[in-house]
Amino acid sequence: VERAIVYSNEGRLALDWFEGSARTEPDGAAVMAAVPVDAPTVQPTRLADVERDHILALLRRTGGVIEGPRGVAKLLDMKPSTARHRIARLGIRKSEYLD
Known part of the structure; x- marks a missing residue:
């Protein structure tokens, strides 16, 4: 209803x-009976793609700083070594976030 x-x-x-x-x-x-819903067809996004885009945006915002109070690791609430590992695992290159 x-x-x-x-x-x-x-x-x-x-x-x-x-x-x-x-x-x-x-x-x-x-x-x-079930009411049909005309939902728009949305291409599913992989979690890794969302994570990559988010970390890349943070790297751009911090100027590539990973450690310290204004670094990506702090923003993601993880250790700097973990942040570096994720960046490497997701294939993020410095050329993607540094001018």
């Missing part, structure tokens, strides 16, 4: 909207 209200005009539902969408279970209980 909530979804129907969201998709309805002006937040109101007409009773004819529900016609043909209910069925009865063997025990006599009425059950609503």
Whole structure:
């Protein structure tokens, strides 16, 4: 019902909207059929790609600084050695974040 209200005009539902969408279970209980949702097709993003983009953005923001109070490791709440390992594992090169 909530979804129907969201998709309805002006937040109101007409009773004819529900016609043909209910069925009865063997025990006599009425059950609503699933309402199709026209969701946009989105290409799934790999977690590694999201992580890479995030670390790359932080490296650009910090000017490539990894250690210290303003470094990438601090922003990611990890040890500098872990940050360096992630940067290497994700194949991030200095040329990608330094001018």
